[in-house]
Amino acid sequence: MEFKYIIYEKNEAIATITLNRPEALNAFSEEVIEEVLQAVEDAKNDESIRVAVLTGAGEKAFSAGADIKAMKGMNALKARELSLMGEKLCCTLENMEKPVIAAMNGYALGGGLEVAMSCDLRIASENARMGQTEINIGLIPGWGGTQRLTRLVGVGKAKEMVFTGRIIDAKTAEQVGIVNVVVPADKFKEAVKQFAAELATKAPVAIKVAKVLINKGAEIGLDAALALEREGFGVVASTEDLQEGVAAFTEKRKPTFKGH
Numbered sequence: 001m002e003f004k005y006i007i008y009e010k011n012e013a014i015a016t017i018t019l020n021r022p023e024a025l026n027a028f029s030e031e032v033i034e035e036v037l038q039a040v041e042d043a044k045n046d047e048s049i050r051v052a053v054l055t056g057a058g059e060k061a062f063s064a065g066a067d068i069k070a071m072k073g074m075n076a077l078k079a080r081e082l083s084l085m086g087e088k089l090c091c092t093l094e095n096m097e098k099p100v101i102a103a104m105n106g107y108a109l110g111g112g113l114e115v116a117m118s119c120d121l122r123i124a125s126e127n128a129r130m131g132q133t134e135i136n137i138g139l140i141p142g143w144g145g146t147q148r149l150t151r152l153v154g155v156g157k158a159k160e161m162v163f164t165g166r167i168i169d170a171k172t173a174e175q176v177g178i179v180n181v182v183v184p185a186d187k188f189k190e191a192v193k194q195f196a197a198e199l200a201t202k203a204p205v206a207i208k209v210a211k212v213l214i215n216k217g218a219e220i221g222l223d224a225a226l227a228l229e230r231e232g233f234g235v236v237a238s239t240e241d242l243q244e245g246v247a248a249f250t251e252k253r254k255p256t257f258k259g260h
């Protein structure tokens with residue numbers, strides 16, 4: 001696959017998508033979004049891939065959000081299209097039936113943070129900085145920021161971030177629940193690799209079903225969500241991987257999961 005604005009690499013069970021416009025702090029143009037969608041589609045369909053990682057090129061940014069320069073003269077219809085495109089990208093990452101890690105190596109602002117919040121897990125370098133900064137250019141989040149941020153941090157903190165557009169550091173982001181873990185800059189790449197490698201050893205069907213249950217369960221009432229979990233539990237229990245896990249436990253060895 002040929003790409004101009006991203007780097008797409010596959011190494012053993014891990015697919016890494018690197019936003020590659022460092023001169024624009026990896027801002028998302030339409031072309032970047034299209035290329036990421038193609039890479040995600042490939043990672044989804046490739047049976048050898050168990051985990052995807054999304055990160056940014058260069059030392060400075062994961063992504064500084066939607067391309068502000070492309071917004072000059074933007075009318076309501078064009079803005080709606082931009083919102084739909086970003087939404088499609090975010091929902092594709094969120095619904096991909098494999099775990100996706102956002103490796104936040106620097107600024108994650110506006111749409112950059114929204115895309116990261118659509119991934120399952122967020123690992124931040126200690127020099128990463130995050131914010132829903134749209135208000136500073138007279139805009140609001142358009143790729144799910146008012147919703148996914150609120151679900152992660154609660155109404156009060158989400159309003160504070162969206163209304164002020166303040167940029168917070170990685171440690172604060174960890175404290176409020178935006179990121180899972182903060183890692184020293186010099187250990188960042190290794191930590192991401194290890195985290196992805198750990199996930200790649202887990203039973204793929206179990207992860208797939210757990211992801212659906214956690215995502216969808218958050219949108220419905222507890223009774224319905226527990227019923228979904230029960231059915232999912234049954235599906236996962238019917239896999240050969242469960243029998244492998246039980247055998248490995250009994251034989252005091254590490255399991256080898258095959259994904260069926």
Ligand code: CAA
Nearest residue numbers: 024025027064065066067068069109110111133141142143
């Ligand atoms: N779009 C387009 N270009 C961008 C960009 C963006 N979102 N963010 C940075 N760049 C470009 C800059 O214009 C600059 O390019 P030039 O040298 O050609 O002028 C280059 O990247 C480097 O940026 P700076 O010189 O500004 O770097 P800095 O270190 O001084 O500042 C920053 C870094 C604080 C991240 C600053 O660049 C900034 O505030 N960027 C905008 C962040 C932002 O508000 N993002 C939200 C976008 S709107 C959105 O995403 C809507 C949505 O919900 C989908």
